[in-house]
Amino acid sequence: MPILLRDIWPIENQRDYKIHFARWNGHSQPLEVWARSHREWQAWQEYRPGRDDFNRPLIFSLIQFYHETDCWMFGGVFRVLHRHPDRYEVELTDQGTGFSGRLKLRYPYRERTTRPTMERHYDGFEVLEILREPYSGRSFPGYEDIDLAFEELETLIRNDRLDWRAALENVKGIYLITDVCTGRRYVGSAYGDQGLWSRWRAYTETGHGGNVELRGLVEQQGLEYCRTNFRFALLEHRAVRVPDETIIARETFWKRILLTRGEHGMNRN
Structure with a gap:
């Protein structure tokens, strides 16, 4: 029987969150961005397209673990401080700090939208693995x-x-x-x-x-x-x-x- 995210991390106020399904943007893999620079990773949460996607107080960030199918790594919970016309101003919270860069979830997300509401997807997240140490690059393959x-x-x-x-x-x-x-x-x-x-x-x-x-x-x-x-x-x-x-x-x-x-x-x- 699979272990679900809700089994290890109950989140009751789901309507306070938007999920950020961070995927390859045509230039960089977010997994490598997270591993090389946490400031650069925060900038991914601060990017604002034409519409106001992060229109809730909190961002639940997930990073596509592109080496494995349907795998996402938790990248932190960010609080939206200000919504500027051309960018967001955010700060990293202490929610799930121990899971950041370590918790891997399985979820077959195929939609084009990268910033959906939390309540639509939360119950489907399956815990795949919790790494011993925060991700710093994949293991040597031979x-x-x-x-x-x-x-x-x-x-x-x-x-x-x-x-x-x-x-x-x-x-x-x-x-x-x-x-x-x-x-x-x-x-x-x-x-x-x-x-x-x-x-x-x-x-x-x-x-x-x-x-x-x-x-x-x-x-x-x-x-x-x-x-x-x-x-x-x-x-x-x-x-x-x-x-x-x-x-x-x-x-x-x-x-x-x-x-x-x-x-x-x-x-x-």
């Missing part, structure tokens, strides 16, 4: 299943996820960066004293990691373009004792196979 959006990689590195860092810090490897906007790809490698963790951290800081072709793209489009459009995948990983020459040879192999030189890619050599 070397064979690394496929990360730029902003997810940024979240992992900013929060210094120990499982990811331990796995990537002391391995060499060949990786693929894909610009999902243009379809162009870049093959790179980490070798010498620089493990994959350090190499990828450089990309989150600059967008280009020192690569000539990518540097030109960042100078033209800006770091925000990379955050929106870049994906990282690991093609191969090797132990640190493997000679650098082997890594360089495998990088050359992947450049040839994936046609990342010339008009189809972003490798210059």
Whole structure:
């Protein structure tokens, strides 16, 4: 028998709440926004479209846990202080503080409206899981299943996820960066004293990691373009004792196979 939200958190004054079903806005995943910056997450509650959607005193915020189907993570209860014509002014309350970033709910929400009334949906929320610690990025999936959006990689590195860092810090490897906007790809490698963790951290800081072709793209489009459009995948990983020459040879192999030189890619050599 499922455990429902009402079993662990009775909310009687439901007509005081609007729910915020925060989903991908075409630019950012709210789950990554919450994990990297709570101030940025609060700004998601302060955004006001043309109509007055948050027209009740409280906002019950839910974040789409996009790695799992029909899963939502609790992101806090906010009080609406002022309703300005172009924005809301809100503050985070202490309601459900222990659940924030930890409580995961199952609910098959498919409607276009992102800010419905609480009483229409409250009874349907099923408790899926309560995390031991607030979400700071998904768990390391194994070397064979690394496929990360730029902003997810940024979240992992900013929060210094120990499982990811331990796995990537002391391995060499060949990786693929894909610009999902243009379809162009870049093959790179980490070798010498620089493990994959350090190499990828450089990309989150600059967008280009020192690569000539990518540097030109960042100078033209800006770091925000990379955050929106870049994906990282690991093609191969090797132990640190493997000679650098082997890594360089495998990088050359992947450049040839994936046609990342010339008009189809972003490798210059």
